[in-house]
Amino acid sequence: MDGMLTRDVLADPVALTRALVDIESVSGNEAEIADRVEEVLPEWLRTERFGNTIVARTELGRPQRVVLAGHLDTVPLHDNWPSTVEGNLMHGCGTADMKSGTAVALHLAVTLAEPRHDVTYVFYECEEVDSDRNGLKILADNRPELLTDASFAVLLEPTHGLVEAGCQGTLRVLVRTSGKRAHSARSWLGDNAIHKAAPVLRSLQRYRERIVTIDGCEFHEGLNAVRVSGGVAGNVIPDECVVEVNFRFAPDRSEADAQDHVREVFEGFDVEVVDSAPGALPGLDEPPAQEFLAAIGRPPRAKLGWTDVARFATLGIPGLNYGPGDPNLAHKQDEHVEIDKIVEGAAVVRRWLSK
Numbered sequence: 001m002d003g004m005l006t007r008d009v010l011a012d013p014v015a016l017t018r019a020l021v022d023i024e025s026v027s028g029n030e031a032e033i034a035d036r037v038e039e040v041l042p043e044w045l046r047t048e049r050f051g052n053t054i055v056a057r058t059e060l061g062r063p064q065r066v067v068l069a070g071h072l073d074t075v076p077l078h079d080n081w082p083s084t085v086e087g088n089l090m091h092g093c094g095t096a097d098m099k100s101g102t103a104v105a106l107h108l109a110v111t112l113a114e115p116r117h118d119v120t121y122v123f124y125e126c127e128e129v130d131s132d133r134n135g136l137k138i139l140a141d142n143r144p145e146l147l148t149d150a151s152f153a154v155l156l157e158p159t160h161g162l163v164e165a166g167c168q169g170t171l172r173v174l175v176r177t178s179g180k181r182a183h184s185a186r187s188w189l190g191d192n193a194i195h196k197a198a199p200v201l202r203s204l205q206r207y208r209e210r211i212v213t214i215d216g217c218e219f220h221e222g223l224n225a226v227r228v229s230g231g232v233a234g235n236v237i238p239d240e241c242v243v244e245v246n247f248r249f250a251p252d253r254s255e256a257d258a259q260d261h262v263r264e265v266f267e268g269f270d271v272e273v274v275d276s277a278p279g280a281l282p283g284l285d286e287p288p289a290q291e292f293l294a295a296i297g298r299p300p301r302a303k304l305g306w307t308d309v310a311r312f313a314t315l316g317i318p319g320l321n322y323g324p325g326d327p328n329l330a331h332k333q334d335e336h337v338e339i340d341k342i343v344e345g346a347a348v349v350r351r352w353l354s355k
Contacts, residue, residue: 003032005040010110013346014090014339017103021083021092027073027129034072037106037123044113045121048146052125053135055146056109058118065118066288067153067317068109068349069136069308070102071127078333088339095337096325101156104324104346108353115353117288120150127308131277136308140315152288153312154349158325161341161348163293163300165217165320166313169279170306171247171258172226175200176270182237190237194230197241201225203265204245212250215282217302219250223265244274248304251279251313280310283318288352292320295352322348 003023009015025033034052041047045056052072074094083092090100102123109121124135131137140147147153157164177197182190210221223245230241245266249258255276263271283289284300293300300320303309305327309319324341 003036005036010040010107013103013107014342016107017095017100017337017342018083018085018090020099020103020106021081021090021094024077024081025073025094026076027126027133030072030125034123034125037072040106040110042110042113045109050139050143051135053139054123055139056121057146058115060114060118062116062118064152064288065120065150067120067122067147067150067312067319068105068156069122069124069153070098070105070156071124071135072102073126073128074099075128075331080333080335085339089336090339091334091336093335096158096335097327097330098157098323098325100325100337100342101158101323101345103342104349105156107346108349112350112353114355116355117353119353120147122147134308136311140311144315147312147317148315150317152283152286153309153317153319154292155307155309155312155319155321156323157307157321158323158327158330159321160326161324161344162298163296163320163322164303165215165282165284165300166219166251166280167303167307167309167321168219168221168248168305169251169253169255169258169310170275170277171249171255171262171273172275173245173247173262174272174274175243175245175266176272177241178270179237179239181232181239184235184237187237191239193238193241197228197230197243200243200266200269207265210250212252214250214252214302215284215300217282217284217300219302220304221250222246222248223262249279251281254278277306278310278314279306280313280319282320284320286318289318289320292322292352296322296348
């Protein structure tokens with residue numbers, strides 16, 4: 001039966017990945033996959049469920065605790081479900097983002113009874129949709145004590161088998177210009193707001209992004225227009241233009257610093273912040289992080305993007321991203337994962353957690 005999590009399937013991270021992929025779990029429809037995960041978790045884990053988010057903890061009295069976290073949901077299907085296998089490639093929605101990583105965590109949860117660190121496993125819902133539905137955010141807001149006793153976290157997001165440390169922060173602002181409407185046949189009676197947005201776009205063209213190295217990881221910032229809107233009708237001089245700008249900033253900046261920087265770039269213009277999320281510092285000097293890097297045997301790189309490691313960072317828990325999938329394939333119709341990367345990923349995390 002498709003998606004059945006038998007003992008043999010749980011023992012094999014590749015078979016487990018395929019079984020999880022074959023349980024359809026588009027965001028908001030994670031009940032079945034959460035049920036399947038919950039029912040196979042062993043007795044040695046203390047398990048609690050919050051909606052379709054599951055927290056399972058070892059209670060071995062180890063000096064340190066770490067978190068392994070993976071989301072259960074996927075983006076909508078696109079003629080790419082159920083899974084198929086061709087040679088070394090497993091195709092299907094969620095194979096890369098991130099059921100292969102979640103499978104690694106679940107495989108270890110049911111096969112590694114005595115890790116050298118206590119482990120909190122988090123399998124959570126609604127990562128691919130609005131932040132207020134994110135299971136990890138809801139958990140952090142309402143039951144933070146289930147996370148805050150950890151000293152380090154690994155988010156099993158796709159990184160193609162490399163360590164991507166920390167993450168960028170992200171900020172979206174609306175830069176507005178205003179003018180005066182008039183008939184386009186008598187344009188001199190109006191004031192064209194779209195024309196007045198030209199200095200905003202020139203500022204973006206002239207902008208030179210900052211590159212920052214933190215813990216050996218190079219974070220490349222970016223400030224870009226992502227949408228321009230304005231205009232009333234084909235014969236009307238517009239009285240408003242809005243340039244939507246996205247700032248991806250290095251984690252040595254706070255959200256407040258990022259907002260101040262953007263307002264400085266667009267000094268003299270009306271700037272409205274519409275979305276903001278902090279970055280996360282790499283935290284690679286933590287002993288569990290050093291152990292993880294030793295287990296993988298390759299240098300880390302910066303996470304150029306935002307991930308839920310930032311949620312751990314706000315709780316004072318440093319973290320990194322590591323998973324088998326290729327992030328460039330996430331959300332694509334031809335999403336797939338290399339089978340040998342799943343095997344390698346499970347082996348790396350097992351080496352890290354084994355005595």
